[in-house]
Amino acid sequence: MSSQEAGQMRIGELAHRAGVSSRALRYYEEQGLLASERTLGGQRTYPESAVERVRLIQQFFTAGLPSRVVLQLLPCVDTGHAxxxxxxxxxxxxxxxxxxxxxxxxxxxxxxxxxxxxxxxxxxxxxxxxxxxxxxxxxxxxxxxxxxxx
Structure with a gap:
């Protein structure tokens, strides 16, 4: 079963669908804001939910929040409790x-x-x-x- 069949997408598709660059996605991962899995060939794959998460991260950045603050706020988003x-x-x-x-x-x-x-x-x-x-x-x-x- 391919990564596409398992509901996974590669970095380019996520970048396109979320409206950001692949470089931004790699930065989000470095900062701990986004997680990916790796294929046997080492390529990043993301679940469908990553599109919404990236859009949320972008909203935080648009609001002027630095990545260190976004990282502190994401657990509230994940749990649904601020x-x-x-x-x-x-x-x-x-x-x-x-x-x-x-x-x-x-x-x-x-x-x-x-x-x-x-x-x-x-x-x-x-x-x-x-x-x-x-x-x-x-x-x-x-x-x-x-x-x-x-």
Whole structure:
């Protein structure tokens, strides 16, 4: 009986049906998120249920969860029972994402200011617009090097 007859599929078919790359599936296995069996020839095979599991893993990743957190949450999925720790973990991840979003908003606003300055330069922000734009070199104003210890 072939692996296809036993309800098993190879990595390429699972990748196609789940909408991910074969490389992603190998990564999921390395991280302990997905399990496969091996044929006598060493090829990976997966049960039909792997399609749904891969789609779920993708949902976790879309939600911004790293693989280490997904690994902690999958037992709740497998048992159908979410522990209080799982809810705490998801809340902590939500807080992490919210903080990252706030940091990105600060960076975006700073970039918006820079774009505005670039589009509407003023002497305050652009030395080339100052009168004079530059001043002559004055050796007396140059910093003196610190003496070397002998």
């Amino acid at each position: 522990s209080p720790e799982a809810f705490e973990l998801m809340a902590a991840e939500r807080n992490r994402i919210t903080t990252a979003m706030a940091d990105l908003a600060v960076a975006r606003d700073a970039l918006d200011r820079m774009i505005d300055i670039a589009n509407h330069p003023t002497p305050e922000h652009c030395p080339a617009l100052r009168d004079p734009a530059w001043s002559a070199y004055d050796p007396a104003a140059a910093p003196t090097p610190a003496p070397a210890n002998a």
